[in-house]
Amino acid sequence: MNENEPRGPVYLSEERIQARVAELAAEITRDYAGRTPHLIAVLNGAFVFMADLVRRIELPLTLDFMAVASYQGTESSGEVELIKDLGQPIGGRDVIVVEDIVDTGITLEYLLDYLHARKPASLRVAALLSKPARRLREVPVDYLGFEIENAYVYGYGLDRDQLDRNLPYITSLPAD
């Protein structure tokens, strides 16, 4: 079998992802006209989405990365651990948090509390994927790529036991 063949159903093709990322970037470009947004991606999962998104935003911008972890394998531990803090202050900045997926919402809730306390001028969220069926915390997503059903997905930055983050499309684990 070809190593690059999808293992499960292709959930979202590379073409669909790229088209949607371009739409989100156009919305951000319109909404932040005249400003210099500061994008903060959440490592590791959001690194691919972040790289594609920023290259399509037609504005001056700055960016940073934070790292948190709450998942072991495919299950959330329910506790968020800060692994890498902000590299630059965000006081007075127009911050956009960039996430690959909002699942239970626990990670995003933690991040929004953490960032809000540092007094940005504004704070919004861009997430490629959302799984509303799994939500345990109510969290805002201002720029959403796709709402998806309750399946464990991977590829395009998202991992399957740390592997497959490099797939250019998104696929899913077959149901048990």
Ligand SMILES: O=P(O)(O)OC[C@H]1O[C@H](OP(=O)(O)OP(=O)(O)O)[C@H](O)[C@@H]1O
């Ligand atoms: O809404 P939640 O249930 O909190 O889940 C979403 C978070 O889980 C994943 O990250 P993970 O902690 O697995 O680390 P990773 O980004 O390094 O894959 C994903 O990238 C989100 O950050």
Ligand SMILES: Nc1nc2[nH]cnc2c(=O)[nH]1
């Ligand atoms: N890779 C991956 N990470 C997640 N973190 C929370 N939900 C998911 C998911 O569906 N896939």
Ligand SMILES: [Mg+2]
């Ligand atoms: Mg993550």
